[in-house]
C-alpha cells in the first residue's frame with residue numbers, strides 16, 4: 001500500500017515509575033541487556049515511517065543523555081510535563097514548525113517495549129482513511145466489577161469494554177487542539193480521552209496482547225519472555 005501521508009512519533013518518557021519501585025524510572029531499566037526505552041525507540045525507528053520521533057523526558061533526567069539513541073538524527077528531545085498529557089503536548093509543540101495539521105501522529109508509551117511492526121502497520125492500515133484516528137486496544141477477557149469501598153457495586157458489560165493500548169494515532173492538528181482544550185483535566189489519561197471530550201469517537205483496532213506496559217516489578221520478566229517469543 002502506498003502511503004502519501006506523513007507520520008510523526010511521540011514517546012512520552014517523563015514518568016517516574018512509582019509503581020515499579022525501582023532505583024530509576026522504569027524506561028531505563030535493563031531488559032535483555034538494553035534499556036527499555038531503547039527497545040521501544042528501536043522498534044519505532046525500524047518501521048522507517050516516521051519523519052521524526054519526539055521523546056519527552058524530564059529536565060532532571062540524567063539517564064537519557066547517556067543513551068546513544070538520544071542523538072539519533074530522527075530523535076527530537078523535548079521536556080516532559082507534570083502529567084502524561086503535558087508530556088505529549090510538549091512533544092507536539094516541538095514538531096510545530098515541521099508538521100501540518102493533516103499529518104498523522106502516533107503516540108506510544110516508552111514503557112511498551114514489545115510493540116511490533118505488525119501492530120503499527122495494522123493500526124495505520126485501518127486508520128488512514130479516517131478523519132480523526134484511533135487506538136490499539138484489547139477486548140477484556142475477565143469479568144469486570146465496578147467497586148466502591150471494597151464492595152462490588154455492579155458488573156460492567158464486558159462485551160463493550162476494551163483496554164486502551166498505544167500507539168494511539170491521530171491527526172496532528174486535531175490532537176493538539178484536543179489536548180490543549182483538556183489541559184489540567186485528570187480524566188485525560190490517554191490521547192483518545194482528549195478527543196472523546198472534544199466530541200469525537202476514535203476507532204478501535206485490536207492489538208496484540210504482548211504489547212504490555214511495564215508497570216509493576218513482575219512485568220519486566222514478562223516483557224523479556226515476550227521479546228524472546230517474538
Ligand code: CTP
Pocket residue numbers: 011012013014015016017018019020025026027056080081082083084085087088109110111112213214215
Ligand atoms: N509519562 C510522561 N510524563 C508524565 C507521566 C508519564 O511522559 N508526567 C510517560 C511515562 O514515562 C510512560 C507513559 O507516560 O512511558 C505511561 O505512563 P505510566 O505507565 O503511568 O508511567 P509512570 O507515570 O512513570 O509510572 P507510575 O504511574 O507508576 O508512576
Ligand code: MG
Pocket residue numbers: 015
Ligand atoms: Mg503514571
